[in-house]
Amino acid sequence: xxxxxxxxxxxxxxxxxxxxxxxxxxxxxxxxxxxxxxxxxxxxxxxxxxxxxxxxxxxxxxxxxxxxxxxxxxxxxxxxxxxxxxxxxxxxxxxxxxxxxxxxxxxxxxxxxxxxxxxxxxxxxxxxxxxxxxxxxxxxxxxxxxxxxxxxxxxxxxxxxxxxxxxxxxxxxxxxxxxxxxxxxxxxxxxxxxxxxxxxxxxxxxxxxxxxxxxxx
Numbered sequence: 424x425x426x427x428x429x430x431x432x433x434x435x436x437x438x439x440x441x442x443x444x445x446x447x448x449x450x451x452x453x454x455x456x457x458x459x460x461x462x463x464x465x466x467x468x469x470x471x472x473x474x475x476x477x478x479x480x481x482x483x484x485x486x487x488x489x490x491x492x493x494x495x496x497x498x499x500x501x502x503x504x505x506x507x508x509x510x511x512x513x514x515x516x517x518x519x520x521x522x523x524x525x526x527x528x529x530x531x532x533x534x535x536x537x538x539x540x541x542x543x544x545x546x547x548x549x550x551x552x553x554x555x556x557x558x559x560x561x562x563x564x565x566x567x568x569x570x571x572x573x574x575x576x577x578x579x580x581x582x583x584x585x586x587x588x589x590x591x592x593x594x595x596x597x598x599x600x601x602x603x604x605x606x607x608x609x610x611x612x613x614x615x616x617x618x619x620x621x622x623x624x625x626x627x628x629x630x631x632x633x634x635x636x637x638x639x640x
Contacts, residue, residue: 440527485512486512
C-alpha cells in the first residue's frame with residue numbers, strides 16, 4: 424500500500440518518450456526498460472518488440488503508432504512512476520511523434536552511432552526544442568563500430584566525439600535561430616494610441632490618434 428501511495432503522488436510521476444530516426448533502436452531500448460521491471464524476460468528484449476502491439480507493426484518491423492506503458496523506477500529511496508512512450512521513427516508517422524512530445528516531461532533521443540545524426544534525428548530534436556523539453560542523448564549500437572567498421576578504440580572514441588559534435592552543432596543552430604527570432608520581434612513597430620478630437624463617447628469628447636514607435640529605442 425505504501426508503494427501504491429507513493430506512486431500516486433504527482434511529484435513522483437514522470438512522462439518520458441523515446442525519440443529517434445527509424446531503426447536506430449527505440450523499440451529495443453523500450454524492451455530493455457520493460458524487462459527491467461520484470462514484465463518480459465531480459466532474453467526477449469529487442470526480439471519481442473513488446474510495445475509494437477499491432478499486427479502490421481510486427482510484420483513490417485517498424486513502429487507505426489505511439490505506445491505507452493507504466494514502469495516503476497526507484498532512486499534515492501523514492502519510487503517513481505514512469506509513463507514510457509515509444510514513438511515511431513519513420514517520417515510518415517511524424518504526427519504521432521509530435522503528440523508524444525507534447526505529453527511528456529522529458530525525452531530519450533536514441534542515435535545509432537554507425538549512422539550518426541540523421542534527418543529524423545534533427546526533426547525530433549527540433550520538436551523537443553519547440554516544446555521546451557531537455558532531451559537525454561542515448562548512443563546506441565556502439566558494437567557496430569567494431570564488428571562492421573573495424574575501428575580501433577581510438578578511432579571509435581573519435582567517431583563518438585564527432586557524433587556528439589553533430590548533435591551540439593544542430594542544437595546550436597536551434598539556439599541561434601531562436602535568438603534571431605526574438606531579436607526580430609523586439610524590433611517590430613509598436614503602435615501606441617493617443618487622444619484625438621474626433622472620438623466622442625456619450626457626453627464626453629475623447630481624443631484618439633495613432634502613433635508609431637520603434638521598440639528598439
